[in-house]
Amino acid sequence: MTDSTTGPDQVTGATPDNAIRNADRAEDGPVLAADGKPLKASLHRALRREKLRALGLIAPLLIFVLVTFIAPIADMLFRSVENQIVTETLPRTVAALDDWDGQEVPDERVFDALARDMIVAVEEKTHTRLGSRLNYETTGISSLFRQTGRDVDDVGELYADQFIELDEAWEEPMTWATLMGSEDYLSEAREWQARADEGGMFFDEMPPSFELRDGVSDVLPQTSEMFQQFARVMREQNGEAPTGEEPWNITYLTLYEDLSTYTDAADRFSGQSAELIEQAAQAVDGFETTDMRQTFLDIDEDWGSAETWGTIEAFSSPYTSGYFLAAADLQLTPDGVERQPEDQRIYGLLFKRTLFMSMVIMFSCIALGYPIAYLLSNLPMRTSNLLLILVLLPFWTSLLVRTSAWKVLLQQQGVINDVLVWIGIVGDDARLQMINNQFGTIVAMTHILLPFMILPLYSVMKTIPPSYMRAAKSLGATNFTAFRRVYFPQSIPGIGAGCILVFILSIGYYITPELVGGTTGTFISNRIAYHISTSLNWGLAAALGSILLVVVVVLYWLYDRIVGIDNVSLG
């Protein structure tokens, strides 16, 4: 009776399990090593070397994966919420819009800010990018920004003319440079200029960074800020110093405004600059002025629409849910979150279709793959190896070739239709539509993903000894009962692994639906690819991708809850 008394729970004495249990039970302090230090610490020290070695071995791969896989994915996912383009391109406008009521067209102040932002953006050539970004949300904004970009140069021209009329010195770049730049900067700029004249056309040294004169920002705050921007853009975009270029028209406008506010600005200057400022300060009261709001409305009347301003305001925060809302067929309007108009709700449909078709493909793969895997695992080794090569053969053929082959077979003038017409099952005028629709996608993808079902099934079935089926039959079960109650339950891990592989692969499949899917058989990934490569709306593509990832993770979690991930075996 040796064995009946030594069941797993009755074993006494020194087994690893018992040792652990005893160690847990011990309450008289930590176990000590021979040198009196705690055993755990000694063990830790002994293992540290090994751990470091292991880490060193995997480090190259870890770094490779981090750099080429994790980081790009994280970056891509981040793009789905990132929205810094509005605040970066129109910082002043966004600030000015803070207390806008959202109903009327904003006031003059906002347009002033917009003018300054637009000038800088146009010079930096970022306004078209912003236009395209906002165009995802409200169509028409792209052309509005392009139109504005062409005409915004002229804003402030009237003031420039009046300053120049007052004194021609205002037309001179050096006048402005002397007024704004510090002495150090001016001397550096002069030296640079001298080197530039000497170097001729091969001179490529950047001009020195602009430095503002002390105190000038106190009396001419707007002007100095604008001039700084001007100097920065000149240097970065054109590689030139402000000493050689007439400032933007808007600078004259800011100077006009500063002088109107700080009438004693001239006190801070000396020499010719002081005279110029003094003279200008006295003259500005009599200047002819323009209405900035009207100027913009003249450029494009869309600036008068609350929708345009609503969009800018709605997307002015550095992070946005806009892409995710769009991916869920919702939109962010000034009135809050709303559903997209009926005819534009495509993503929900695409997600549902992707899930549905992936399911159909998965079940087709089980239906076709299970018998083959069963056959393979029950044939003698020689035959099964040969058949296994046939199963793997599609892997060695280009995906495009296989998909094109399906086109040849399934199209209306294709092989299958020809045969059906020839037999007389379908009429020549009623040839079946089997490609460029869901049917075509399902057929082609089932074919492509079939090996991913067969291989895990095969590897699991290979481990089920034939004696189980024999035992079941000897116990009185018919072939079917033996299969259903004994064989099938044991092959479930293979089905589970195959299902996960096929389903997850097909949910993100792109090339086959693109080629044979037509309009009704495309997947969400086709839309993602479209946004990545054609519409360049990466934010939306990232949001769609993130949703897809979440869906897959949730399904995986559900699968784990229902089937249990332990029940998955790849062999």
Next chain:
Amino acid sequence: MPATDTADAFVEFDRVQKSYDGETLVVKDLNLSIGKGEFLTMLGPSGSGKTTCLMMLAGFETATHGEIRLDGGEINNIPPHKRGIGMVFQNYALFPHMTVQENLAFPLEVRKIGKSEREEKIKRALDMVQMGDFGGRRPTQLSGGQQQRIALARALVFEPELVLMDEPLGALDKQLRETLQFEISRLAHDLGITVVYVTHDQTEALTMSDRVAVFDDGRIQQLASPDVLYEQPENSFVAQFIGENNTLQGTVEEMSGSRCTVKLANGETIDAVPVNVDRPGQKTVVSIRPERVETNLARLGEGAHTLKAEVLEFIYMGDIYRTRLRVAGRDDFIVKTRNAPDQPRLKPGETIEIGWLPDDCRALDV
């Protein structure tokens, strides 16, 4: 119990042949009758065809030729699940996704036996193998011996009249094997079931069986009760395969009824019982069991043979002494003597006289 003629045979193989490839026969002309309640063991080296015979009886292999009858009716074309034969496999074949209880319920469920009766039968079967407390366990939570008990219970739970066992103890350690050998034969006799047992372990075959069929090369070499098989092997294969055996090669000199004289390779002549030799001049192998040879000639009776022998090796094994000798030019002659006060402890290099009775010395085929 042994079926002496085909009339009261329970299981019968009638001129059965089996070939897998159409070129060689794995089972060659098998004729075997097994009586009701008999414990018959098929013993043989691997590849001798014994397992194939068992599989044909179970219905997993079809006979190429001949008839297999069960309780008078031909079963060649009856599928395995309708034969009602219990079977125990070498790897136990317990369904890993079912508990012990579910495993035992399986044959009852497919026979559509009601729940209460089912539970009663399962309980009885588990108690029978002393595993009553293990019903809720999964097979993987059991030790090998426990699994085999469950497999046994499962094969018996639906009360088959015939149970086949395919090397059921092959994967167990020696001590456990001996315990279970005893239990299986006790159960078989208590329940009155017919058992066909396949093994390649001759001790197992000898201790458990009513009769043993020794297979070699697709044929039954000898079918007899264990004592006959051991003491009166009919050919040199059986003599070699069952137990330990000393062989001396020689030529038949003279035949005289129940005795023949054999001239050994070194010129000595000995008397032996002729088993399958029939004429003088024939080459023969003389077989003597190591325990029938005496080193203390005083213990031998009348008419004993004596021969000179040189001690090569003496091994003290506790209950017995095992001595290797050089006899008639062969240096693999083994003698086993009981550890008794009157038995000498030999030293290597000694030259001694050994002897045996001519009745224990059998002249077999080469």
